Amino acid sequence: MALTTLGIIRLRNLFSVVILSTIYSFLMATLLLIFDAVDVALTEAAVGAGISTVLMLTVLYYTKMNEEKPRYRSVLPLIICLVVGGLLIYGTYGLPPFGAADTPIHTHISVQYLERSINETGVPNVVTSVLASYRGFDTLGEVIVVFTAAIGVLSILKRDKV
């Protein structure tokens, strides 16, 4: 995963960058599978590796395949990134250890969902029941976002000028 990331940074041929990002998405889906997030892994494999790749290749078809050589040296961005990275590492000292069961994320609301969803919705997959039932309004908002994005894409790409 780290190798593909470095490849994405270094390579100038945009086609290889897109293919590398597809590989990255599949690796990400595998990692999500290891973290027990099967639904998310499926979505990431379909959306991240499938649809994104198609969209990006379409854009490359309409535009250019190669990236120009950068005009400036990237010292300042590197410094910014290192500072942010240092701050993030400092932030990990406040976070719970990996894989423990007594952290707030497992003791607060998740327990409620896990205990009640089978009786209240009858769906064995808790992720589905939370997504479609308890947080249905969230999903509705998500649909609105996708709809807005579709309208945006159509209006940006409209050929005939008014």
Place this chain on the structure above:
Amino acid sequence: MSFEIYHFITSYNYYIIIFLMISGLFIVVSKGNMVKKLVGLALFQTSVYILYISPGKIVGGTAPILADGYTIYSSPFPHVLILTAIVVGIATLSLGLSLVIRINEEFETIEEDELFNNELNDE
């Protein structure tokens, strides 16, 4: 000192996330090509996915699909949030890519530097 080592071992998932996050940020800030910037943005976004999902994992737990014979489940809540985030992510990505196509139609380039130069020459 032993706390430091313990902390380092038990939070290695955060270091992976931070590495991915930083590389995404670096691409977005330093690269001039717009398609590459969007790839970097997607990279940053996926690192946030694991930032949410990895604390939800319990060692020895299983996926949150209720079945006989399992009692420990990973937390389902972050999964729901990230499912929404993935879909919103693809929406923003497609919007950005359509902007790139439009910019290329108008200015014949997808490099930021060239865009700035064109503007300077126009004035």
